[in-house]
Amino acid sequence: MSSPRTGRPTPLSxxxxxxxxxxMVEQAxxxxxxxxxxxxxxxxxxxRSVEPLDQLxxxxxxxxxxxxxxxxxxxxxxxxxxxxxxxxxxxxLARYVLEHAGKLDFPFRRYQIxxxxxxxxxxxxxxxxxxxxxIDIIGRDQLADxxxxxxxxxxxxxxxxxxxxxxxxxxxxxxxxxxxxxxxxVDDPTLVIRAVDKLDKxxxxxxxxxxxxxxxxxxxxxxxxxxxxxIDGTDPKFAEQVRALGVHHSLLDEGLDALAQALDxxxxxxxxxxxVVADLRIARGLDYYTGTVFEGRTEAHGAMSIxxxxxxxxxxxxxxxxxxxxxxxxxxxxxxxxxxxxxxxDADRGVPSCVLVVLPDDDxxxxxxxxxxxxxxxxxxxxxxxxxxxxGRQIRHADRRGxxxxxxxxxxxxxxxxxxxxxxxxxxxxxxDGWLPPAIDLRPRIVASEEPTR
Amino acid sequence: MSSPRTGRPTPLSxxxxxxxxxxMVEQAxxxxxxxxxxxxxxxxxxxRSVEPLDQLxxxxxxxxxxxxxxxxxxxxxxxxxxxxxxxxxxxxLARYVLEHAGKLDFPFRRYQIxxxxxxxxxxxxxxxxxxxxxIDIIGRDQLADxxxxxxxxxxxxxxxxxxxxxxxxxxxxxxxxxxxxxxxxVDDPTLVIRAVDKLDKxxxxxxxxxxxxxxxxxxxxxxxxxxxxxIDGTDPKFAEQVRALGVHHSLLDEGLDALAQALDxxxxxxxxxxxVVADLRIARGLDYYTGTVFEGRTEAHGAMSIxxxxxxxxxxxxxxxxxxxxxxxxxxxxxxxxxxxxxxxDADRGVPSCVLVVLPDDDxxxxxxxxxxxxxxxxxxxxxxxxxxxxGRQIRHADRRGxxxxxxxxxxxxxxxxxxxxxxxxxxxxxxDGWLPPAIDLRPRIVASEEPTR
Numbered sequence: 001m002s003s004p005r006t007g008r009p010t011p012l013s014x015x016x017x018x019x020x021x022x023x024m025v026e027q028a029x030x031x032x033x034x035x036x037x038x039x040x041x042x043x044x045x046x047x048r049s050v051e052p053l054d055q056l057x058x059x060x061x062x063x064x065x066x067x068x069x070x071x072x073x074x075x076x077x078x079x080x081x082x083x084x085x086x087x088x089x090x091x092x093l094a095r096y097v098l099e100h101a102g103k104l105d106f107p108f109r110r111y112q113i114x115x116x117x118x119x120x121x122x123x124x125x126x127x128x129x130x131x132x133x134x135i136d137i138i139g140r141d142q143l144a145d146x147x148x149x150x151x152x153x154x155x156x157x158x159x160x161x162x163x164x165x166x167x168x169x170x171x172x173x174x175x176x177x178x179x180x181x182x183x184x185x186v187d188d189p190t191l192v193i194r195a196v197d198k199l200d201k202x203x204x205x206x207x208x209x210x211x212x213x214x215x216x217x218x219x220x221x222x223x224x225x226x227x228x229x230x231i232d233g234t235d236p237k238f239a240e241q242v243r244a245l246g247v248h249h250s251l252l253d254e255g256l257d258a259l260a261q262a263l264d265x266x267x268x269x270x271x272x273x274x275x276v277v278a279d280l281r282i283a284r285g286l287d288y289y290t291g292t293v294f295e296g297r298t299e300a301h302g303a304m305s306i307x308x309x310x311x312x313x314x315x316x317x318x319x320x321x322x323x324x325x326x327x328x329x330x331x332x333x334x335x336x337x338x339x340x341x342x343x344x345x346d347a348d349r350g351v352p353s354c355v356l357v358v359l360p361d362d363d364x365x366x367x368x369x370x371x372x373x374x375x376x377x378x379x380x381x382x383x384x385x386x387x388x389x390x391x392g393r394q395i396r397h398a399d400r401r402g403x404x405x406x407x408x409x410x411x412x413x414x415x416x417x418x419x420x421x422x423x424x425x426x427x428x429x430x431x432x433d434g435w436l437p438p439a440i441d442l443r444p445r446i447v448a449s450e451e452p453t454r
Numbered sequence: 455m456s457s458p459r460t461g462r463p464t465p466l467s468x469x470x471x472x473x474x475x476x477x478m479v480e481q482a483x484x485x486x487x488x489x490x491x492x493x494x495x496x497x498x499x500x501x502r503s504v505e506p507l508d509q510l511x512x513x514x515x516x517x518x519x520x521x522x523x524x525x526x527x528x529x530x531x532x533x534x535x536x537x538x539x540x541x542x543x544x545x546x547l548a549r550y551v552l553e554h555a556g557k558l559d560f561p562f563r564r565y566q567i568x569x570x571x572x573x574x575x576x577x578x579x580x581x582x583x584x585x586x587x588x589i590d591i592i593g594r595d596q597l598a599d600x601x602x603x604x605x606x607x608x609x610x611x612x613x614x615x616x617x618x619x620x621x622x623x624x625x626x627x628x629x630x631x632x633x634x635x636x637x638x639x640v641d642d643p644t645l646v647i648r649a650v651d652k653l654d655k656x657x658x659x660x661x662x663x664x665x666x667x668x669x670x671x672x673x674x675x676x677x678x679x680x681x682x683x684x685i686d687g688t689d690p691k692f693a694e695q696v697r698a699l700g701v702h703h704s705l706l707d708e709g710l711d712a713l714a715q716a717l718d719x720x721x722x723x724x725x726x727x728x729x730v731v732a733d734l735r736i737a738r739g740l741d742y743y744t745g746t747v748f749e750g751r752t753e754a755h756g757a758m759s760i761x762x763x764x765x766x767x768x769x770x771x772x773x774x775x776x777x778x779x780x781x782x783x784x785x786x787x788x789x790x791x792x793x794x795x796x797x798x799x800d801a802d803r804g805v806p807s808c809v810l811v812v813l814p815d816d817d818x819x820x821x822x823x824x825x826x827x828x829x830x831x832x833x834x835x836x837x838x839x840x841x842x843x844x845x846g847r848q849i850r851h852a853d854r855r856g857x858x859x860x861x862x863x864x865x866x867x868x869x870x871x872x873x874x875x876x877x878x879x880x881x882x883x884x885x886x887d888g889w890l891p892p893a894i895d896l897r898p899r900i901v902a903s904e905e906p907t908r
Contacts, residue, residue: 008772009509009553012537015502017550019557020564023498039830041807041837041857044477048469048583049569055463057526065525071573072507072520072538083466084526096471099463103473105804105854107840110474115503119525129502144840146819153823268827318462350559353495365600369607373722376493383495386561386598400559403495 014122015129016333022340024347026131028446029162029332030113033133036158037111040150042135045110047092049117050083055091065118085117089134089329094316097138097323106140106323107147113332125304125334136327138315143324145258148292148311149265152276155294155307155328156266160274163345163448164335165300170233170279171262172293174310176255177228177283180242183249184224191215193283196229200281200303204230233278242280255291262292288312294328298335300344306335347444349402352381354437355419356398357407359388364409371409371417374432380442382407395422404441407432468576469583470787476794478801480585482900483616483790484567487587490612491565494604496589499564501546503571504537509545519572539571543588543783548770551592551777560594561601567786579758579788590781592769597778599712602746602765603719606730609748609761609782610720614728617799617902618789619754624687624733625716626747628764630709631682631737634696637703638678645669647737650683654735654757658684687732696734709745716746742766748782752789754798760789801898803856806835808891809873810852811861813842818863825863825871828886834896836861849876858895861886 011017018026034044056066067085086092089112097108113133120126135154137147152171159167177196181189195210202210204226211222224245231241239256259278266276284293291311298306309328316323339345355375357368365384372382383403385394391408398406399422407430408418419435420427465471472480488498510520521539540546543566551562567587574580589608591601606625613621631650635643649664656664658680665676678699685695693710713732720730738747745765752760763782770777793799809829811822819838826836837857839848845862852860853876861884862872873889874881 009506009549011553012502012504012506015504017502017553018500019554020497020499023500026500027498038806039833039835041805041835043474043805044481045474046472046477046480048466048471049571050466050469050583052463052466053526067523068526069521069539070524072511072522073573085523095463099465100471100473105851109805109837117503119527129504146840150838265823351495351497351563352492369719379493381493381495383563384604386600397559 014120014127016127016337018340021347021350024444025340025345025446026332026336029336030133032161033113033158033330034111036161037135037154040154042109042111042154045096045112046114047086047089047096047112049085049115051086051091051095053082053084055095056084056087065120067117067119087116087118089114089116089132090315090327093134093136093138098316098318101318101321106138107143108138111135124338125301127333127337130331130333133330133332134327136325138323138325141322143326145291147326148258149261151326151328152262152292152294153265153268155330156269156274156276159296159307159330160269160271163446164273165298165339165344166273167296167298169266169274169276169307170282170295170297171259171266171276172279172282173255173259174283174289174291174293175251176259177280179249179251179253179255180228180247181225183247183252184221186215186217186221186225188215192217192225196225196281197283199229229281231280233280238278238280258291284308284310288314292326296330300339301335304334306331344449346447348447349444351383351401351403352444353383353401353403354380354442355382355405355407356394356403357382357384357409358391358394359385360409360411361388364388367409371407371432375407378436380437398422405437468574468581470581470791472794475801475804478898479794479799479900480786480790483786484587486615487612487784488565488567490615491589491608494608496563496565496608499550499566500568501540501543501550501566503539503569505540505545505549507536507538509549510538510541519574521571521573541570541572543568543570543586544769544781547588547590552770552772555772555775560592561597562592565589578792579755581787581791584785584787587784587786588781590779592777592779595776597780599745601780602712603715605780605782606716606746606748607719607722609784610723610728610730613750613761613784614723614725617900618727619752619793619798620727621750621752623720623728623730623761624736624749624751625713625720625730626733626736627709627713627716628737628743628745628747629705630713631734633703633705633707633709634682634701635679637701637706638675640669640671640675640679642669646671646679650679650735651737653683683735685734687734692732692734712745738762738764742768746780750784754793755789758788760785798903800901802901803898805837805855805857806898807837807855807857808834808896809836809859809861810848810857811836811838811863812845812848813839814863814865815842818842821863825861825886829861832890834891852876859891
């Protein structure tokens with residue numbers, strides 16, 4: 001910049017941005033996710049933000065959502081021509097696995113927390129720039145079914161540890177529903193899946209019509225398909241209810257078994273604010289899922305899913321080797337932005353500082369800075385007041401930021417160091433090489449409330 | 455994706471990507487930087503990745519480096535028309551401060567660790583996508599000189615804690631050199647600054663010629679300007695040497711004083727692998743620096759600077775309010791990529807896992823998973839072997855990933871849990887609710903070596 005930035009800028013729709021206190025919440029959520037993923041041995045990967053357009057456009061339906069990059073002064077044979085920003089973390093993972101396959105160990109268990117971009121029309125829950133957290137397990141040529149149980153358990157653990165409104169993770173298995181539909185005598189289960197997916201929108205009668213008219217099922221077949229979808233997955237005996245429908249197919253048995261195992265693995269994370277349920281309606285539309293499918297929802301976000309994923313038999317292939325996988329994506333921006341906007345999640349201070357060291361006068365900068373150094377040496381986040389204003393003003397400086405403690409170095413009047421808890425007003429003598437705040441005050445805390453706080 | 459990704463992709467030049475072990479190094483560096491920044495009370499900010507083009511192009515010289523975004527199927531009146539990816543974190547900070555000024559507390563102390571993009575021709579040290587770590591202190595209308603000392607100290611601390619080859623932080627002060635040049639009788643110090651900046655390239659004779667021919671200095675003035683540039687800033691008595699040159703100007707005194715203070719603040723971080731020196735040659739070309747200027751270099755990167763910054767009197771202005779600031783940017787990608795590529799920095803394992811729990815047979819999955827859960831409950835990163843292969847193969851699975859411990863749950867043959875350190879071969883009885891590895895094994899470690907390890 002050769003001249004300063006002037007005028008008040010306006011926000012760009014679809015590109016949310018957080019204030020420092022809100023950003024602390026996002027950081028805490030990302031830290032918590034990362035800690036859980038690493039505790040389960042998942043390694044971190046970040047991919048470049050761009051992929052060749054031909055790869056981004058393989059999935060036809062997203063073609064209008066891709067942001068293409070162009071250098072402002074591009075050469076005609078620009079090496080970057082034909083690259084765009086990734087719209088998810090699955091396409092980059094597939095490319096990363098193929099490109100680096102020789103240097104990766106399989107099964108490859110990675111997490112990836114990164115921004116994505118989609119040129120969608122911005123609206124509630126739809127952003128043009130957003131952060132996702134993905135976990136995947138990728139095999140080479142084969143991947144044990146157990147991997148489905150594992151990613152379910154890891155994401156369930158991760159979600160259950162977040163300070164969130166009650167969250168439900170819905171599980172289903174494509175084999176279960178496809179096996180059931182085949183057992184009912186349906187030729188193309190995909191058509192049934194697409195119809196049942198509209199149950200919330202069209203109701204039973206509407207879906208029955210679709211099944212009969214479009215998928216060419218008999219009314220009896222249509223009713224049996226609807227009977228499966230209407231089983232209450234929150235009932236622990238849902239499997240018995242499925243069997244009671246009298247449909248038989250080996251794929252159905254396999255799917256029921258796999259779903260029970262995944263539920264069992266994830267069930268360890270159940271708590272007041274998190275539960276995992278079977279949901280025989282969800283199929284996650286996309287054709288490439290072949291086993292477990294996931295969808296996570298919270299009451300705070302209505303019907304909108306905040307995490308989703310499943311098992312795919314071929315994430316990638318280089319012609320000779322195929323890489324099957326299973327994974328879940330969590331939409332961090334989609335999850336947090338509405339909660340932050342409504343004040344349902346907040347941090348209890350706007351800076352990491354636990355202590356503000358006052359500046360008794362301009363000549364005491366070196367002394368105050370030395371106190372701060374000694375506190376930091378023991379892990380206490382500390383800042384020094386920016387100017388030697390009246391103590392009342394320096395205390396208000398701390399108060400505005402939510403810094404709980406103000407430190408007074410010795411002056412002519414006082415011969416000792418003192419520290420004041422500005423919430424209680426308590427002020428005591430303290431040793432800069434020994435004093436510790438209560439552990440709860442050491443770092444900013446995330447405050448979750450059920451009612452908006454502001 | 456309706457069909458799997460096929461074929462071996464090729465890397466995109468200028469978009470570096472890390473393997474999991476390398477990414478662990480990057481993460482450790484980012485974590486360390488963040489910890490130091492937060493210990494000093496700096497809050498985290500992330501801005502959106504895009505800015506309006508008119509703002510990105512204010513600094514004319516970067517116009518050919520900007521990546522413009524376009525939606526593949528853009529409307530004619532697209533709201534996104536005219537946005538590009540940010541090429542640094544200073545332009546976004548200026549906009550963020552103006553946009554959110556009413557909700558920020560000043561002086562506003564923030565750090566920002568984020569990706570930037572430049573459409574430059576890729577070469578050693580120049581990337582099209584890279585990560586930067588910036589710290590800045592922004593005032594409203596005014597900012598104490600002490601802020602220069604503070605950012606110097608914080609970045610010096612942050613750099614000194616990284617596992618890096620010896621790093622030198624060069625400091626200068628624009629007031630010092632401008633005051634000196636004014637004291638010598640120069641009308642336009644900027645011309646002298648630009649000429650002296652070429653000292654490494656042109657040598658004394660070349661710069662003297664520039665000063666006389668282009669800046670219209672007398673030969674005596676030119677020699678006095680060169681005398682300042684040639685003072686050895688690593689000599690703690692450099693200030694006396696400057697004064698011995700017999701030039702007097704109040705701005706020179708102010709600058710010398712400020713430089714001494716900044717050196718003193720940063721000097722607390724000096725160690726075997728980090729030192730801070732005065733360097734009366736650097737001016738960081740850009741016109742908007744007005745006080746302290748910084749440049750960090752390592753031997754491993756030659757003359758290339760890996761961090762840079764300074765004081766600017768007007769980061770932004772909305773017409774009525776001006777926001778002065780001081781800040782430093784650290785080029786994380788520029789710093790790490792060559793060291794990682796040459797094997798000078800590495801992690802001692804490729805996964806976070808400290809323990810691999812073996813799978814004695816297929817029926818013992820639940821039992822092995824339960825052991826893993828108990829270890830994780832005490833903070834030990836643990837994974838379960840993917841298949842019930844022979845134990846030798848399961849141990850090799852751990853070895854390939856660098857996992858130090860393999861856990862054997864009880865089987866028919868053994869009635870106890872046992873854990874084996876696969877580096878020493880030692881195998882002992884262990885309690886899944888009590889065993890702890892030595893602290894040094896709990897997390898992956900960063901290994902720095904002076905000679906390439908691979």
